[in-house]
Amino acid sequence: MKLYSRITGTGSYLPPRRLSNADLAAELATQGIETSDDWIVERTGIRARHFAAPEVCSSDLGLEAARQALQAAGVKAQDIDLIIVATSTPDMVFPSTACILQDKLGANGCPAFDVQAVCSGFIYALSIADAMIKTGAASRALVIGAEVFSRILNFNDRSTCVLFGDGAGAVVLEASDTPGILASDLHADGKHVGILCVPGHVSGGNVLGQALLQMDGQAVFKLAVGVLDAAARAALAKAGKTEADIDWLIPHQANLRIMQSSARKLKLPMEKVIVTVDQHGNTSAASIPLALDAAVRSGKVKAGELLLLEGVGGGFTWGAVLLNW
Ligand code: UT7
Numbered sequence: 237m238k239l240y241s242r243i244t245g246t247g248s249y250l251p252p253r254r255l256s257n258a259d260l261a262a263e264l265a266t267q268g269i270e271t272s273d274d275w276i277v278e279r280t281g282i283r284a285r286h287f288a289a290p291e292v293c294s295s296d297l298g299l300e301a302a303r304q305a306l307q308a309a310g311v312k313a314q315d316i317d318l319i320i321v322a323t324s325t326p327d328m329v330f331p332s333t334a335c336i337l338q339d340k341l342g343a344n345g346c347p348a349f350d351v352q353a354v355c356s357g358f359i360y361a362l363s364i365a366d367a368m369i370k371t372g373a374a375s376r377a378l379v380i381g382a383e384v385f386s387r388i389l390n391f392n393d394r395s396t397c398v399l400f401g402d403g404a405g406a407v408v409l410e411a412s413d414t415p416g417i418l419a420s421d422l423h424a425d426g427k428h429v430g431i432l433c434v435p436g437h438v439s440g441g442n443v444l445g446q447a448l449l450q451m452d453g454q455a456v457f458k459l460a461v462g463v464l465d466a467a468a469r470a471a472l473a474k475a476g477k478t479e480a481d482i483d484w485l486i487p488h489q490a491n492l493r494i495m496q497s498s499a500r501k502l503k504l505p506m507e508k509v510i511v512t513v514d515q516h517g518n519t520s521a522a523s524i525p526l527a528l529d530a531a532v533r534s535g536k537v538k539a540g541e542l543l544l545l546e547g548v549g550g551g552f553t554w555g556a557v558l559l560n561w
Pocket of ligand 1: 460488
């Protein structure tokens with residue numbers, strides 16, 4: 237049995253409709269909601285986001301990202317033996333988006349399930365796939381983060397609707413004789429449920445409660461900065477590495493100021509941080525694999541380099557994965 241798991245291919249997909257801050261501000265203005273490119277850039281670093289067409293679901297975005305990842309890895313869909321989709325915007329209440337995507341991909345038969353850890357979802361899903369590969373339960377996994385957050389945004393709340401976007405990212409994770417994923421560190425603290433949530437649910441055929449995103453931005457910001465640093469250090473310690481060993485920090489893309497703070501705490505220059513939040517906004521579980529794919533395809537990330545992936549989000553959930561490229 238092979239002892240390790242390695243990422244052998246990455247992919248990503250953004251729906252074609254791109255809205256700059258100015259485009260979004262103009263749309264919001266028609267509803268009497270005032271915002272500006274200056275405010276959004278200064279507070280978040282976001283300049284644009286993509287929104288999916290109404291008929292497009294998370295599985296559709298995830299499918300495109302998955303196909304790209306399979307192609308990059310040189311793996312056929314039929315050879316995949318595990319599919320995990322991280323999403324908080326599933327196609328249906330059930331079955332899972334992973335099952336829907338599996339059928340669209342033509343990889344029928346292998347286990348497929350969703351992970352719900354909001355913006356930490358990809359970190360959770362990657363850790364689970366790594367653990368399953370290390371126990372021999374799988375040997376070639378597709379791990380996908382896919383979201384249509386535009387569906388759960390309250391466009392009357394300017395403090396949240398300017399922050400998020402839609403998209404998907406995917407990796408193929410394969411059993412390997414040489415180490416890829418070195419360590420992971422996952423956490424949740426349910427006492428913070430209320431600071432970032434979509435507090436609606438389906439009952440008797442109706443949606444009860446508010447099925448739109450609500451967030452205490454400052455509480456999330458403060459908590460995120462501390463827990464990300466703790467998870468990053470825990471993952472480094474588990475692998476016997478230090479912050480000086482990190483070649484690339486690939487954080488959840490929520491807010492440039494949170495990323496700058498994470499980098500500062502790890503004594504990393506921003507040149508070592510992959511930033512896509514400016515072009516994608518916050519795509520929740522899709523943000524880390526989208527950023528990873530951008531980094532790989534641009535040629536920034538090179539063989540043998542050490543990557544630290546870190547995520548934080550509703551739950552509250554957070555975690556980090558350290559890996560050799
Ligand atoms: O995956 C995790 C997801 N969440 C996050 O990462 C969010 C973390 N938090 C944040 O990024 C920041 O807290 C925000 C970007 C959400 C907000 O930035 P802030 O510096 O905490 O601003 P604030 O909420 O304190 O609002 C400051 C002002 C307020 O006006 P007054 O009361 O000072 O007059 C808001 O009404 O900015 C106003 N404001 C806006 N103005 C223009 C809030 N949203 C907007 C907007 N455009 N879109």
